[in-house]
Amino acid sequence: MARRVLSVASECVPLLKTGGLADVVGALPGALAGQGWTMRVLMPAYPGLAAKLKGARKVWAQKDLFGGPGRVLAGRAGGLEMLLLDAPHLYDRAGGPYGDAAGDYPDNPERFAALSWAAARIAAEGMADGWRPEIVHCHDWQAGFAPAYMRFAGTRGVGTVMSVHNIAFQGTAPADRLDTLRLPEAAFTRELLEYWGGLSSLKAGLVTADAITTVSPTYAAELMRPEFGMGLDGVIRARAGDLHGILNGIDTMVWNPETDPAIHPYNARAPAGKRRNRAALLDEFGLGEVPGPLAVVISRLTEQKGLDLLPDLLDEFTWRGGGLIVLGTGEARIEMALRHRADENPGRIAVRIGYDEALAHRLFAGGDAVLVPSRFEPCGLTQMYGLRYGTVPLVAATGGLNDTVIDANPAALDAGAATGVVFAPTDALALGQGLRRLVALHGDGPAWRRMRRNGMTARLDWTRSSRAYADLYESRAP
Numbered sequence: 001m002a003r004r005v006l007s008v009a010s011e012c013v014p015l016l017k018t019g020g021l022a023d024v025v026g027a028l029p030g031a032l033a034g035q036g037w038t039m040r041v042l043m044p045a046y047p048g049l050a051a052k053l054k055g056a057r058k059v060w061a062q063k064d065l066f067g068g069p070g071r072v073l074a075g076r077a078g079g080l081e082m083l084l085l086d087a088p089h090l091y092d093r094a095g096g097p098y099g100d101a102a103g104d105y106p107d108n109p110e111r112f113a114a115l116s117w118a119a120a121r122i123a124a125e126g127m128a129d130g131w132r133p134e135i136v137h138c139h140d141w142q143a144g145f146a147p148a149y150m151r152f153a154g155t156r157g158v159g160t161v162m163s164v165h166n167i168a169f170q171g172t173a174p175a176d177r178l179d180t181l182r183l184p185e186a187a188f189t190r191e192l193l194e195y196w197g198g199l200s201s202l203k204a205g206l207v208t209a210d211a212i213t214t215v216s217p218t219y220a221a222e223l224m225r226p227e228f229g230m231g232l233d234g235v236i237r238a239r240a241g242d243l244h245g246i247l248n249g250i251d252t253m254v255w256n257p258e259t260d261p262a263i264h265p266y267n268a269r270a271p272a273g274k275r276r277n278r279a280a281l282l283d284e285f286g287l288g289e290v291p292g293p294l295a296v297v298i299s300r301l302t303e304q305k306g307l308d309l310l311p312d313l314l315d316e317f318t319w320r321g322g323g324l325i326v327l328g329t330g331e332a333r334i335e336m337a338l339r340h341r342a343d344e345n346p347g348r349i350a351v352r353i354g355y356d357e358a359l360a361h362r363l364f365a366g367g368d369a370v371l372v373p374s375r376f377e378p379c380g381l382t383q384m385y386g387l388r389y390g391t392v393p394l395v396a397a398t399g400g401l402n403d404t405v406i407d408a409n410p411a412a413l414d415a416g417a418a419t420g421v422v423f424a425p426t427d428a429l430a431l432g433q434g435l436r437r438l439v440a441l442h443g444d445g446p447a448w449r450r451m452r453r454n455g456m457t458a459r460l461d462w463t464r465s466s467r468a469y470a471d472l473y474e475s476r477a478p
């Protein structure tokens, strides 16, 4: 019989996505199926989601789930076995999944503690259809309390895995919420729940789960350092022996330039089709001729992503022949600085503020290079989409960027192994130099074509990593 994992997360493709977490949570069930593990994904029933479930049936309920009734609906969506936690007092909100125009919802600690609580109860009792997991796999702070609830309830026979997709988000709450969060006062110690005088659901998960994973080998090493651990590095160092860096894969069916319905198709053997996508893109954005590399950015526009460094470097980049199209949303100051540059140089720079899946595909297809100058990047998916689409990534040497792109240094060029440009540290000087190298490489036809082909034929799917997860589950299952 197939083995059973309950995956717990705040977002999952195809139902709801704000970032790479949703891509990964949505890809894991398919990847693990090939390894003999069935995975059900538990997430909140945000407005409209329950209607998208096929064959929905109630499999779990609790009368008082943090201030109102909660029930879990099981059904299928996009080929996945989904479990939606329906609790209108927590999730039926007009804004986004985490907040609205006024900022984060003040009861976020309780909203996601409830998700974790439901997971812990399902682990202890199973569901109405008899399904009970052998492993609970928790993603990020929203699921962090689940292993803690299981520990405090004395639940046996179910292993727990805590995955860190981004340590910057820690699910902190004041200590006086212990009670409303259903946590035992006796556990408010440094070894367990206490975190700099308050609470953190991520810390709770990190100290109570059987194993910890993060989404790249380099980020696993970085997390143990104060510069990257953001206050949790000590907690992670203490568990170094249980920490696994497992690189994310990408969905190579959705991200396939040969079959992508959003673009003019092409492949590694006949990349000429890429030129049509480039021309269409220049046309769509009203850009003039771009003799150098056409760079694209598809990203949250935040400090993490290092995109605040870009505006000041664009005069030189465009003077050297480059062009730029940005798609993203985020911090107002970064949006404004980029827009300002586009207004000054409308023939070479275009900025689209917003979230647009189809446009993202057109940008990966039509761009020559994708820029990912992150200050930290647990894994990063866009550099891998770039590789797959022959859009050479320029990335900072951090986290998963460092594990997925091979820098075009002389040795790698001689060996024919280079796939992109890697720079360090993440500052304006090094990024500026990276952009100069990008322009120079673009001007070297044979080297550029070789890099592009290397990227397009690189193994980016889930095969290797799904085996690593399966081995980990196996080692932690009862």
Ligand code: ADP
Pocket: 018, 019, 020, 021, 023, 298, 299, 300, 327, 328, 329, 354, 355, 356, 357, 360, 379, 380, 381, 382, 383
């Ligand atoms: P993060 O999760 O930190 O935002 P990732 O690189 O792991 O970074 O994942 C980001 C995902 O969101 C990718 O699938 C990317 O294509 C997508 N994305 C980001 N911004 C946009 C946007 N404005 N429009 C469409 N897709 C976007």
Ligand code: GLC
Pocket: 019, 020, 021, 024, 165, 166, 215, 248, 377, 378, 379, 380, 381
């Ligand atoms: C987070 C990280 C990103 C990673 C994604 C999926 O959002 O910021 O680097 O790719 O999770 O694991």
